[in-house]
Structure formats: C-alpha cells, structure tokens
Amino acid sequence: MFSSLRSRILLILLIAIIPPVLVIAAIAWDSYGSARAAKLSSLSHDAELLASRMDAVPLGASRLAMTISELTALAGTDSETCGRNLGVLIDNYPGYDSIAVYDGGTRLCDVHRRSAAPATSFAPIATIDDLAEGEVRTKIVQSGAEGGVFWLAARAEDSRRSVAVTMSRSYLAELLDVYRVFPSSRAVLVDGQSSPIVMGRTSPEPGMWPADLPLEVGIGLRTARFAGNAYIFTIYKLRSFDVWLVTANLETDILAEPRQQLLVSAVAPMLMLLTALFAIWLGLNGAVLRWVLALQEANRSHARDGGPTSTSVDPRAPREFLDIAASFDTLTGELAKRNADLEREITEKRNYLRELHHRVKNNLQVIASLLALQKRALSPEHRQILRFPEDRVNAMSAVYRTTYADSETGAVQIGPMIREVIHRLQDVAGASRNAFELTVEGEGRRVALDTAVPIAMLMAEILPDYLDAAVHSGVPVSVRCIGDAAGLAIEIVGDPGVQPRSFKLSRRFVEAYLRQLGATLTETEPGRVSIVCPLDAEADKPRLVKIGGVV
Template structure:
C-alpha cells in the first residue's frame, strides 16, 4: 500500500491499521464460516446416523421375531403334532415369550396350528390376517440372504393393535411350513426405540403409510412433531426440512424398514442449528468487534498522544501572521519527540521575535532619520526660497523674472515635501492640493497684472513624491514660458480622471500661442512622471499628457 497517497498523519495510520486488520478479519471470517459449515455438517451427519441406528435396531428386532416364527414353525412341522397339541405348545410358547400375542402356522400338508393369548382372537381371524399379509409384496433383503419371504406391518384385531410378522415359503416340501403369522404387542418396541440420554429435541417413530404411527418415543402420545404431509416423505429416505403438524419447521430423516411404506422417521428441532448460528455469530463478531475496539483505542491514543500536540504547534504557528505572540504547548505528558519539536518551535519563535524587535528598532531609527532628513531638506528649501525672494528685490526686468522663475521651482520642491510629510510620515501627495498650491505660487510670482493663471482640477488621485515633483516642474515650466512671452495672456490648468487609474493634465491659453521647442530638461521631467503625451502643443493647447497614478 502506498501510504503517500494519503495527505494526513491520521489517514496514513488509519490506512496502515486497515491494511493490517482487513486480512485478519477476512481470515477470521473464513475460519468461522468453515467451522460453522463443519458444525452444521456434523449435526446433519449425527441426525442421519441416529435415524440409521433406529432403523437398524428395528430391522434387527423384526429379523429376530422372524427367526422366532420360523424356528417355532420348523419345530412344529418336524414334531408331527396334532392341531390341538400344536396349539397347546404354541400357547405355552406365548406365555413364556413376553410380548408375543398370537401365532398361526400352516403346513404344506394342510395342517394348521393357531394360538392366542387373547380369547377374542380366533383362528379364523388369524387366517384372514395371514392371507392379507401374504398378498403384500415381500420385504427386500436387507443384506445377505433373507431367511424367508417376509412381510412386516401393523394390523388391528378386536380392540387391539398388533405388530405383525409374516413368513412364507412359496414351494415348501411336504409336511414343512408353508406360511406363518406372528402378532406382537407394540409395547415391545419401547426398548428398541429407547432414546437414551441426550435426546432432547429428537423424536423417533415407526410409521406405516397405511395405518399411521406404529410406535414413537420422545414426545409421549403427542405426534404433532411428525411431518404435516406423510406423502412428502422421500421414497428412499434421506434428510429434509419441512413443516410439522403443529406448524413448526423441523428437520426430518427417514429410513425404510420394510418397503414400500414401513419406515423409521426421526424429527429434530433447530436447537443445535440455532446454537451453531449463535456460536457462528459470536465467533465472527467477537474478532470484528475486537478489531473495531482496537481501532477506536488506536484512534483515541493517536488523538491524545500525537494529533492534539501537532494541532497545538499548528495553531501557534498560524497565530503569528496575525501579530499575536503564541507558543506551542509543552507538557510533561507529551511524547519526547513531540516535546522536542515544540521546544524547537518555541526557540525559533523567541529568536524570530528578537530579530523582529531589532529590525523594528532599526526601522524606527531609519524612519526618524529619513523624516529628519526631509524636514531639513524642506527647511533648507524654504531658506533658499526666502533668499531668492529677498534677492530679486535688487533686480529689475529679465533678472527679476529669472529669479522669480527660480523661486517658483524651489517652491515646487518645498510644497512637495510639505505635503508628503504632512502627518510626520512619508506618504503619497494628492494631485489636486499640490497643483492648486503650485498654480497659486505661479500666479503670485510670475504673473503680471494683465495676466491670469487659473485651475480646474477634478481628481483625487495621488502620486509619490518622486513623481509629484517633476509634475510640478512641468506645469511651472510651461506656464512660465507662456507668461513671460505673451503679455495679457490667461493660462488654465486642467486635470480630470480618464479612468480609475489614469488622469489627464492639460494647459490651455485663451489665445493661440506660437509653438516653441521646450528645453531638453522637459523630456526628462515627462519620463520621470511616466507621462504619455495625448495631444501636441498647437494653437491654444499648450500641452496635454496622461499619467497613471497609485489611487
């Protein structure tokens, strides 16, 4: 896994935890599912085995009963006893063998022998029952060679119900047993169907499709556990789930005892399957919940021992641009590597603050020196302006005008410094205030009585002192040249905004003025202003320029 794909520490550690926990969860789920399948297979196998055991017991008992019938019949046929003597011997046998209720033997030579413990059961009843059983299909051999053609079932004679064992020899020797019938009390199957210990949730019954339940154990006389429809029982037995007569869903296993309709059926509730499902859920969820709790504890520990310290350092770092003094938190329970980072950060902050204080002190000193320097320059300019003003009193004509022109330019410098230092700090100069002051000074120093200098300034733009000074020189130079060469002229200084970043400066006269090439210094002044000429000097227009400003 490429942890670099994740941007944060939390995401990378979570991805690492997930990469470790996911295979564990998958292996756990696979192991639990395999165990659950093994358990359910074992439950199904045990259910099949239980039904097989009861079927084998039943078959063994029936074969024993068949063997008893054949043994008695062989003994009677060999003894050549009369019917009366044979009946007495059969009666004695029935008394000795508990559970045998009646017996009928019919020899190949026509002799018959009948005995019954119930006086209500006569020899004719037994003969009819033997004929009815003889008409049924013989029971297939269970394994190996069968002792005789046998048939098993259940019949009712009188007011009683009996298990019946019928044996026949289709081609007997003269004097030998042709067929025999044995009636047995169903109670003898109680031992056969003994469920033993640990039989909760299991019921077993010997069932005949024709006559119903022959014998059952596990639920007393209650047969509501049997399948709702006996016709749905598989012909060859097997395991299936179906609805019982009481409406519950149960698992059933059927095993044939005597085909086609004499079989053992075992019913099982879902207690073991339910216990297996609960065990599956516990085994599956316990590791997953453990992994979830581990992840929660892991996140909590990550938050407590790592991320909150990182956030404190980040918060301290982010407060510094706002000018606040902040230090990263350093605590005793901090991890040593985090504490080392926090202490290094605090040391860096302390050193930075020391440097900032030193820089601020140096900056304040520089500002003070610059401010003092500009004040000295402004004062010196005022002294120069005053000296020129005093000196021009001693001159007339052209010399006086030249000194007035020089005084005007010195005033431009002095006014620029006065405006830029108005609040004690260097700041941009408003164009309108500065040019109004310059126009007033031109009017006072250079204009004669028949001339005029006016202004129409409509802007609030500002320029730095480095650009406002050349602008004042340009206006003073153009106005001075026109005023000195043209008597009675009137000059107008126009300033207005072109757009949010540009102003246009124009000088116009009230009459056409012959164009005169400006001195070379004029081009240098325009480049300092970064001005672009928008109209040539022609006629009444003395010049028009566009200037980008700071705001």
C-alpha cells in the same frame, strides 16, 4: 478528509485492524461451517439410529418365525398347544400384533393382541403357500391414510411349516415418539408416494411432508419451508420394507448452537480488538496527540500575536516533547529578538530617509528662493528665462514636502500633493486663487515617490500656460483629479486661447513624463486637456526615461 494528524492516526489504526478482522471472520466462518456440518452429521446419525431400531423389529420377527418354523415342539402338534405357546410369545414381545402357523397350507393356529383387528392381522394363505424353504417374505397391506399392516412370513429349511408375524403399528409409533432431538423434532414412516403410514403422538401435522421430497436409498438431507418456518428433513429407507423414515427439525434449533458459536468466535475477538484499538487510541491521544496539539496551539498563538510565546507543557510530558517545547521557546525568543532588531533598523532607516527627504526639500526650497531672488533682480522681459527652472524646482519641492509631512515615507497622497504643486505654481505665476478651481476625488490614494515626481513635473509643464492665460484673460482655470484603484485621471480646463502656445519648449519633457507614467494626454477641445495615468502594480513601478539623451 484525513488532513489532520489525529484523523490520519485513526485511519492508520482502522487500516491496521482490517487484516485481523478478516482473519477472525474467516476463522469464525470456518468454525461455524464445521459446527454446522457436525450438527447435520449428528442429525443424520440420530435418524439412522432410529431407523436401525425400527429395522430391528422385522429382523427379530424373521428370526422368531424361522425358529417357530424349524422347531416343531415350540408350536406343538395341535392348535390348542400351538395357541397357548404362541400366546406366551405375544405377551413377551410387544413389537408383534399376531403370529400364525401354517402346516402344509393349513392354518394350525394363530394368536393376536386384542388391539389388533383380526381381519387384517394375518397374511393371506395364498401368499404363504408358495414360500420356498429358507425364504423370508415381507409385505405391507392396507397402506394409505388409515395406515398399514406390516407382516413377515418365513419357512425354515426342511420344514413343512410357515410362520407369519404381524408387526405392531403402535409399537412402531412408540419408537417414532422416542425421537426427540429438539422440542421441534418430528418423525413419520411414509410409503413410496410420501403418504404417512405410521405416525406417533409427536408426528407432524398433515401436509407438513412436502410431496416432492425425493425418497432415496440410504440417508438424505433436505431443507424445505412449512408454515413460514424452515425445516431440515432426513430421509432414510428401512432395509426390511419399502418404507422410508422421515424426520423433521427446525433449522433454527439445529443451527442455534453453531450460530451461537459463530457469534462468540467472531464477536468476542472483535470486541477485544476494538477494546485494544480504543486503548491504543487513548494512549496515543494522551501520550502524543495532546502534546502535539499544545505545541500547535503555541505556534498559532505566536503567529497570531507576533510576540514571544512560552509553551506551557506539563512536566509529565514525554522528554522528546519537552525538548521540542524548549527548542520552540528558544526559537520564538530568538525570533522576537530578531524582529525587534529589524524593527529598530527599519525605524532608523525610515528616520534616515525622512531626514534625507527633508534635506532634499530644504535644498529645493533654497534653490527656488535663489531663483526667485534672481528673477526679481532681472527686468520683466528677462524674468521668463528663470521661470522655467523655478516652476519645476517648486513642483519637485512640493512632492518632497508632502511626503515628509506624511508618516509613510516613500509614499505620497495624491490630493495633498496636487494641491501643493498647484498652489506653488499659482504663486510663481501670480494668479489669483479666486481664478482657480480645484476638485480632487480619492485624496487618500497613495502612489510611490517615483510616480509622484513625474506627475508633479507633468503638471509643472502644462499648468503654467493656463495660469498665465488666466492672469491676462481672467478666464478661471478648473482642475479635476480623480484617483481610484485603477489609476489617476486629471482634466484641465482653461482659456481656449491657450491652445496655440501650449507645450512650446517643453513638449519633449511632456512626452517623456507620459512615457514614464504610461499615461495618455488628450486635447478634447481648445482649452481642455485630459490626462489618464494607470496606477496599477506594474504601472506604478519607477521607470528610467531618456530626455534629450540623458536618463
């Protein structure tokens, strides 16, 4: 997959950016975690600040009640003076709905805002009678879906008077409306059963507060889903009442800034890293790879064409590549000269070999001619003595004549060689060509000269008896040769009477040639001989065979 130089460089660059990518990702994630923790801490701080403002209302009420209980002159001694003075206090403190003063178990006076319901604005007398000196008592009455009334009663030290103050629910609701950290911010006061008792204009829809929210002492954070959205809730118990302040904010609003920070802290360095990687890749491609590819193309052109190749390298290329290109040009030039010298030497050697084969052919033809002249000078009964060497010299001469006529020195085509050998043997035997039938398949099959000579000599040992029989009996001789990639098959069919006198004196030569060729000879029936000779790469190699003790 990564076999080319370009792909390996790309792989190295990709591997090189993995560590910084991991470091950047770790730093970005740590930064996101810190920003998220800071946002949640800020959210808790805002909720705690709102709770402290709401706790300030009963705290101020307890101080006011203690002051009225302790200072008799502030409330006066009669109900009219008491009502007038308390009315001034109600008008100046919007956090209270009503104030009542009790003297020894008897209500001295009371005042309340018009918006407050008189029947539920004051603490019951039974809960005020048993107040001890210096005691402050708080309570919520009529809690539930309709809301609740928050009141506080206090009695100063060494005082017979008790003062009850009712907190304004509308004022508490206004404080809830102030809580607007995000557009999705919501706040509500709930009781111990998680039921809303004070809701502002921005308080959430009914049922938004999960009933299973744990009401803890102190600040708590919880995440829950409502209407398909994730909300983060803060739960904080007020110090003065058994009431919990619950706030809700969309998780997407709270974590928008940390997520944006994560995106910026991760994506921006990644983009810079990828930009640097791309710049490095362009630099490597322009400064290194393009020149490497140019040298590669020149090398391919040289290997494809085989001739001298000059690398066309831009002079603006790095000096090292110019040196490589110059060295390559020098090398290809030297190789071209060496190839020319080798081709010239091969041509000369081929010519020398052809000349050698030509002279061998001529010498063999001279020998054959001398044998023929000598044979004619002998009587008919003595001519057979020279017939044996004449046939073999003619067979060998036919092989060298065929290879000389072919441009491939050292290789012989089977078809022309077989024809030449048979025609010469026919001339020596005096057999008519009409009495001979030759069929050759695969004439273009070539064999080495060292293989062609044993084949020709084997034909010279077998065919003369068939040709002599054809001269005397008139039975034609049929020779069929099939040459293919696997080997050579020769089938000779002639006079059945030739069998008793075949292979008389030349049997040792026939067996030697068969061993040299790795061939087999089969006499299927009288007058029919089959020779199968493998011509594969191993069988076509020259062999040295001893014939009568001579190699």
